[in-house]
Amino acid sequence: MSKVRVLVGTRKGAFVLSADGKRKDWKVEGPFFAGWEIYHMKGSPADPNRIYVSQTSGWFGQLIQRSDDGGKTWHQPGMPDEAVPPPGPPTALPNRFAYDTSETGKPLTTHQWYDGTQHPWEFKRVWHLEPSLTDPNTVYAGVEDAALFRSTDGGENWQELGGLRGHGSGPMWMPGAGGMGLHTIILDPGNPDRIYIAISAAGAFRTDDSGTTWKPINKGLVSGFMPKPDAEVGHCVHHVAMHRARPDVLFMQKHWDVMRTDDAGESWREVSGNLPTDFGFVIDVHAHEPETLYVVPIKSDSEHFPLEGKLRVYRSRSGGNEWEPLAKGLPEKDCYVNVLRDAMAVDTLDDCGVYFGTTGGQVYASADAGESWMPIVHDLPAVLSVEVQTL
Amino acid sequence: MTMGESSKAEGAGTVRVALPYHLRNLAHVTGDVEVEAAPPVTVRSVLDALEARYPMLRGTIRDYSTGQRRVFLRFFACEEDWSLESVDKPLPEAIAKGKEPLLILGAIAGG
Numbered sequence: 181m182s183k184v185r186v187l188v189g190t191r192k193g194a195f196v197l198s199a200d201g202k203r204k205d206w207k208v209e210g211p212f213f214a215g216w217e218i219y220h221m222k223g224s225p226a227d228p229n230r231i232y233v234s235q236t237s238g239w240f241g242q243l244i245q246r247s248d249d250g251g252k253t254w255h256q257p258g259m260p261d262e263a264v265p266p267p268g269p270p271t272a273l274p275n276r277f278a279y280d281t282s283e284t285g286k287p288l289t290t291h292q293w294y295d296g297t298q299h300p301w302e303f304k305r306v307w308h309l310e311p312s313l314t315d316p317n318t319v320y321a322g323v324e325d326a327a328l329f330r331s332t333d334g335g336e337n338w339q340e341l342g343g344l345r346g347h348g349s350g351p352m353w354m355p356g357a358g359g360m361g362l363h364t365i366i367l368d369p370g371n372p373d374r375i376y377i378a379i380s381a382a383g384a385f386r387t388d389d390s391g392t393t394w395k396p397i398n399k400g401l402v403s404g405f406m407p408k409p410d411a412e413v414g415h416c417v418h419h420v421a422m423h424r425a426r427p428d429v430l431f432m433q434k435h436w437d438v439m440r441t442d443d444a445g446e447s448w449r450e451v452s453g454n455l456p457t458d459f460g461f462v463i464d465v466h467a468h469e470p471e472t473l474y475v476v477p478i479k480s481d482s483e484h485f486p487l488e489g490k491l492r493v494y495r496s497r498s499g500g501n502e503w504e505p506l507a508k509g510l511p512e513k514d515c516y517v518n519v520l521r522d523a524m525a526v527d528t529l530d531d532c533g534v535y536f537g538t539t540g541g542q543v544y545a546s547a548d549a550g551e552s553w554m555p556i557v558h559d560l561p562a563v564l565s566v567e568v569q570t571l
Numbered sequence: 572m573t574m575g576e577s578s579k580a581e582g583a584g585t586v587r588v589a590l591p592y593h594l595r596n597l598a599h600v601t602g603d604v605e606v607e608a609a610p611p612v613t614v615r616s617v618l619d620a621l622e623a624r625y626p627m628l629r630g631t632i633r634d635y636s637t638g639q640r641r642v643f644l645r646f647f648a649c650e651e652d653w654s655l656e657s658v659d660k661p662l663p664e665a666i667a668k669g670k671e672p673l674l675i676l677g678a679i680a681g682g
Contacts, residue, residue, distance in 0.1 A: 215593060216593070237593070238643055239641065239643040239644060239677045239678065240594065240631040240644075240677075241630055241631055241634065241635075241641060243597075243630075243631070256597075256627050259626055259627040260626070260627075261599055264624065265623070265626050270626050270629070273629065273630075273635075275631075275635070276629070276630060276635045277635070278635065278636065279636075302636075303635075303636055
């Protein structure tokens with residue numbers, strides 16, 4: 181029987197939740213890396229036992245952790261455990277994220293600060309790790325301040341794909357309230373040269389040459405907080421999702437507005453439809469139904485919690501515009517949590533499972549595509565990210 | 572002061588370092604560590620030796636991009652705050668001879 185493994189990153193450590201295909205009885209393991217912020221953890225599609233973790237701390241900075249046995253043991257890539265390292269310069273620097281300063285990268289030295297002045301790029305943390313679809317040793321990292329890095333040696337060393345910051349629009353990028361993070365990385369399963377990324381607050385970008393050059397793909401986005409609401413860059417994109425069978429179709433939860441493109445980002449249109457509020461952070465797509473979407477509406481940019489204290493997932497089965505609330509098993513009152521941008525995932529079992537985590541420390545699961553929900557855990561630290569592996 | 576698994580030496584150049592909890596975990600040690608620091612023994616030479624012996628600590632005490640002490644960490648030697656001293660200033664003899672540990676402390680902050 182198939183199994184699922186849910187990888188949960190929280191403010192104070194990582195947790196691994198596992199169950200068989202029924203998804204009723206759960207085994208909870210953790211905390212791993214107790215006391216550290218785990219922004220994201222994700223398994224390799226090419227080797228499910230390979231899991232990458234972004235471990236970070238205001239005191240000690242950024243670390244990368246890796247498991248090669250499905251989460252039983254962890255190590256910093258290329259680092260010895262107790263052994264005395266060999267003499268000579270190190271061959272692995274797994275937590276070094278150095279911005280590209282080469283001419284070819286055309287690096288930018290400044291971006292827009294909160295007060296409109298220009299500010300130098302400063303590395304803070306890794307927000308998102310995206311393993312290659314085909315090579316367990318290749319993994320991408322989206323970082324704050326926004327940039328894209330890649331490792332081809334299992335996370336031992338990282339190089340920036342400098343063409344993204346070299347696009348030329350960097351001075352117009354700016355941090356959102358949570359920082360200026362590159363939070364979404366989508367690898368096109370049909371075209372290994374195509375990658376989509378998204379940044380708060382710059383917008384979405386696409387490369388068609390494996391990361392050498394990039395173009396902003398924000399036509400159709402309108403952001404009222406910007407001096408020019410339909411500008412090429414500057415939009416606060418919260419998350420983007422794709423169904424792997426239709427890589428040209430993307431769905432976006434923007435700061436406000438749920439958006440859709442059918443032409444790989446060349447143009448977007450709003451599909452918020454009858455949502456009670458179109459502010460939110462997460463968005464995801466059903467594993468087998470490319471027109472079935474999930475969002476969690478949040479009251480507003482000023483009040484990051486569900487409307488009326490009722491936690492509800494909204495589902496569209498028509499690719500947007502028509503939405504239905506899904507509430508069975510979710511709190512019906514007094515619920516004032518948030519669901520952060522990387523905290524929803526779907527499994528690929530026949531009955532698609534949907535998972536999301538809250539800032540209140542709950543992780544909810546649905547084994548029937550959202551019809552009903554149950555909490556796997558109630559009282560974890562605030563959940564930053566949720567990913568699921570179907571094994 | 573709790574002494575850990577490596578409390579053997581007091582010879583010149585063998586320096587004891589007391590790490591904060593999370594860095595002890597990263598380094599897979601349970602108490603103070605000992606490193607052979609190049610003379611003259613300074614904060615820089617101790618950290619260089621520490622990172623060479625425990626490479627998993629690279630970047631956790633000194634920022635990779637600036638080489639500077641991370642802002643929420645501080646260095647104490649013989650009950651004095653050395654955080655703002657030059658990293659090339661020779662440390663007290665008691666530190667250099669391993670009689671007292673160099674303390675690396677994390678700020679008491681956060682939730």
